[in-house]
Amino acid sequence: MDTALILHFLTTPLVFLIWTTFLKTFILLNVVLGVVSVTVFAERKVSAFIQDRTGPNRVGIPMTLLGGKKDIPLWGLGQMIADPVKLLTKENFVPAGVNKFFFWLAPKLVLLPPLLVLAVLPFGSSLFGVEMTIANINVGVLFIFAVTSLSVYGITIAGWASNSKFPFIGGIRSSSQMISYELSLGLSIIPIFMVCGTLNINEIVDWQIKNGWLVAPYWPHGFSLDQLLHPKDLIHSLIAGVSLERFLLWIPMMVSFVIFLVSIFAETNRLPFDLPEAEQELVGGYHTEYSSMNFASFFLGEYAAMFAGSGAIVSIFLGGWSLPIIPDGSHGWVWGLVNIGAWFAKVSVILLFMIWIRWTLPRFRYDQLMKLGWLGFFPIALFNIFLTAIILAVVHH
Amino acid sequence: MAIVVNRPKLTFAEKCYLPAIFAGLAITWKHLKRALFNKGIVTMQYPEEKWDANLPDWYRGAPTLVVDENGREKCVSCQLCEFICPPRAITIKPMEIPENDKWRKVEKRPEEFDIDMARCIYCGLCEEVCPEEAIFLRKDYSITGLNRAEMVHDKKTLYKLGGVMKGLTFKWNELK
Ligand code: SF4
Ligand code: SF4
Numbered sequence: 227m228d229t230a231l232i233l234h235f236l237t238t239p240l241v242f243l244i245w246t247t248f249l250k251t252f253i254l255l256n257v258v259l260g261v262v263s264v265t266v267f268a269e270r271k272v273s274a275f276i277q278d279r280t281g282p283n284r285v286g287i288p289m290t291l292l293g294g295k296k297d298i299p300l301w302g303l304g305q306m307i308a309d310p311v312k313l314l315t316k317e318n319f320v321p322a323g324v325n326k327f328f329f330w331l332a333p334k335l336v337l338l339p340p341l342l343v344l345a346v347l348p349f350g351s352s353l354f355g356v357e358m359t360i361a362n363i364n365v366g367v368l369f370i371f372a373v374t375s376l377s378v379y380g381i382t383i384a385g386w387a388s389n390s391k392f393p394f395i396g397g398i399r400s401s402s403q404m405i406s407y408e409l410s411l412g413l414s415i416i417p418i419f420m421v422c423g424t425l426n427i428n429e430i431v432d433w434q435i436k437n438g439w440l441v442a443p444y445w446p447h448g449f450s451l452d453q454l455l456h457p458k459d460l461i462h463s464l465i466a467g468v469s470l471e472r473f474l475l476w477i478p479m480m481v482s483f484v485i486f487l488v489s490i491f492a493e494t495n496r497l498p499f500d501l502p503e504a505e506q507e508l509v510g511g512y513h514t515e516y517s518s519m520n521f522a523s524f525f526l527g528e529y530a531a532m533f534a535g536s537g538a539i540v541s542i543f544l545g546g547w548s549l550p551i552i553p554d555g556s557h558g559w560v561w562g563l564v565n566i567g568a569w570f571a572k573v574s575v576i577l578l579f580m581i582w583i584r585w586t587l588p589r590f591r592y593d594q595l596m597k598l599g600w601l602g603f604f605p606i607a608l609f610n611i612f613l614t615a616i617i618l619a620v621v622h623h
Numbered sequence: 624m625a626i627v628v629n630r631p632k633l634t635f636a637e638k639c640y641l642p643a644i645f646a647g648l649a650i651t652w653k654h655l656k657r658a659l660f661n662k663g664i665v666t667m668q669y670p671e672e673k674w675d676a677n678l679p680d681w682y683r684g685a686p687t688l689v690v691d692e693n694g695r696e697k698c699v700s701c702q703l704c705e706f707i708c709p710p711r712a713i714t715i716k717p718m719e720i721p722e723n724d725k726w727r728k729v730e731k732r733p734e735e736f737d738i739d740m741a742r743c744i745y746c747g748l749c750e751e752v753c754p755e756e757a758i759f760l761r762k763d764y765s766i767t768g769l770n771r772a773e774m775v776h777d778k779k780t781l782y783k784l785g786g787v788m789k790g791l792t793f794k795w796n797e798l799k
C-alpha cells in the first residue's frame with residue numbers, strides 16, 4: 227500500500243470520524259486527568275494560602291537522589307506526581323465482611339460518569355475542520371443529567387458494600403442529597419431551553435456567541451475583530467446590542483445560574499454540601515473503608531466530577547469556548563487553539579471558585595441542606611420557569 | 624430548671640445566606656491575596672527553622688545520663704529507673720567499681736545502660752525516681768534512626784547527650 231491510498235482511506239467520512247473521535251477522546255482524557263491532578267495541587271495550595279500557611283512547597287526535582295547538592299523545590303509542583311504515586315504504592319486493603327464484587331465495582335462507577343459527561347461538552351470550536359466535541363448529540367443537556375445522576379450509584383454502593391455504619395450513612399445521605407438537588411438542577415435549566423430553543427449544547431454555545439452569554443445582559447450585536455478598525459461599525463454594533471428583552475431575561479438567567487451553580491456543588495459533593503463524607507461526623511463517609519487505588523478512584527472521580535460540572539456551567543452559561551471578538555476555528559487553527567484555551571481557562575476559573583468556596587463556608591447541617599433544596603431552590607426554580615415564559619411571551623412578540 | 628435560649632430573629636438578608644457568603648469570600652480572598660505575596664504566612668519551615676530557643680526549662684526531651692562536676696558518673700546502678708519505666712525502655716547491666724578506682728566508695732556503676740528511644744514515651748518517671756539525680760530529660764527531641772538498633776541510646780550516647788550537672792546532692796562527697 228502506498229501513502230496516497232492510506233491517506234484516501236483515512237479521509238473517507240466514516241473512517242475519518244472514527245479515528246478523529248478516538249484521537250479526541252484520548253487527548254481529552256489525558257488532558258483532563260492531568261488537569262485533575264493540577265486541581266488537587268491547586269486545592270492544597272489555595273487552602274494553605276487562605277489559612278495563612280504555605281502548603282506543599284518541597285517536592286520538586288530530587289537532585290540529592292541523583293547525586294546533586296541541593297533539591298530544586300519548584301514551589302512544590304512535584305507534589306502533583308508524588309500524591310498519586312503514594313496512593314498507588316499503598317496496600318490495597320479489603321476489610322473482611324465487605325461485599326467483594328460491589329466493593330470493587332463502586333470506585334469505577336464513581337469515576338465513569340464525569341468522564342462520560344466530557345463526551346458531550348464542546349471544549350473548542352474546531353481544529354483543522356474537526357469539531358472539538360467528542361459527541362455532538364441533540365440531547366446533550368439531558369445526557370449530562372442522565373449520566374451525572376449515575377454517579378450516586380457508585381457512592382451508595384460503596385457505602386453499602388463496605389458493611390460498616392459510617393460509610394453506609396454516607397451513602398444514604400448521598401442518595402437523598404442527589405435526589406433533592408437533581409430536581410432543581412433540571413428545573414433551573416428549563417428557562418435556558420426556552421430562551422435558546424435547543425437541547426444541543428453546541429447550539430446553546432452558538433446561541434450565546436450570537437446573542438451574548440446567558441449571564442451577561444448586554445452584548446454588542448455582530449461584533450467582530452475587523453470592526454475594531456472601523457469605529458462607526460463598532461458604535462453601530464454596540465447600540466444594536468441593547469435590547470429590553472435581554473435585560474429582562476437577565477433576571478431569570480441569573481436565578482438559573484445561581485441555582486445551577488449551587489446544585490453542581492451539591493452534585494459533586496463539594497463543601498458546603500459534602501455531607502456524604504463529612505469527616506467530623508462520618509470519619510470519611512462512603513470511602514472510609516477504601517485504600518490505595520480504590521480510594522484514589524474516588525478522589526479522582528470527585529475532582530473529575532468537579533471538572534465536568536465546571537465544564538457544564540461554562541458551556542451553558544458562560545459562552546462555552548467563545549470569547550468576545552475572537553473568531554472561531556474556521557478562521558485558522560491558531561484561533562481553534564485559542565478557543566480551546568479559552569474553554570480551559572474559564573473552567574479553571576470555576577474550579578478555583580469551587581475551591582475558594584470550599585475554604586470559606588462551613589458545612590450545612592443535614593436538615594438545612596434538605597430544606598434549602600426542597601423549600602428553597604425547588605420552588606424558586608419552578609417560579610423562574612414561569613417568569614421566563616412571561617417575559618418571553620410579553621416582550622418577544 | 625431548663626433555661627430557654629431564644630433564637631435570634633434573623634432578617635431576610637441573613638436567612639438567604641448570600642450577604643454572609645460574600646462577606647466570607649471577601650475575608651478568605653484577603654488572606655489568599657496576602658499569602659500570594661508571601662506575607663502573613665505563619666508556617667515554620669521545620670528542619671531549617673526551629674523553635675529550640677523557646678523550649679521551656681522543664682521540657683521533657685530525651686532522657687540522658689549526667690556526670691557531676693568531678694567527672695563521676697552519678698548513676699549507681701540501683702535500677703530503680705529500669706523498674707519504673709512504664710514501657711520498659713531502660714536496660715541496665717550493673718557492675719562493681721574495681722578496688723583501685725577513685726570512686727570505689729560508691730561501690731556500683733552501670734556497665735551498660737541502654738535506653739530504647741523507640742519505646743520511651745518521655746514520661747519523665749526515670750528522672751523523678753532516681754535517688755542519685757543521675758538521669759535527666761534534656762531538650763533533644765529529634766531522635767531518628769534507620770532501624771531499631773539505631774534507636775537504642777547506649778551509655779556513651781547518654782553521657783554525651785547529658786553532659787555535666789552541677790550543684791545537686793552529693794551523698795558520696797567525702798566531706799559530708
Ligand atoms: S522517660 Fe519514661 S519511658 Fe522514657 S526512659 Fe524514662 S521512665 Fe522510661
Ligand atoms: S539512673 Fe538513677 S535510678 Fe537509674 S539506675 Fe542509675 S541511679 Fe538508679
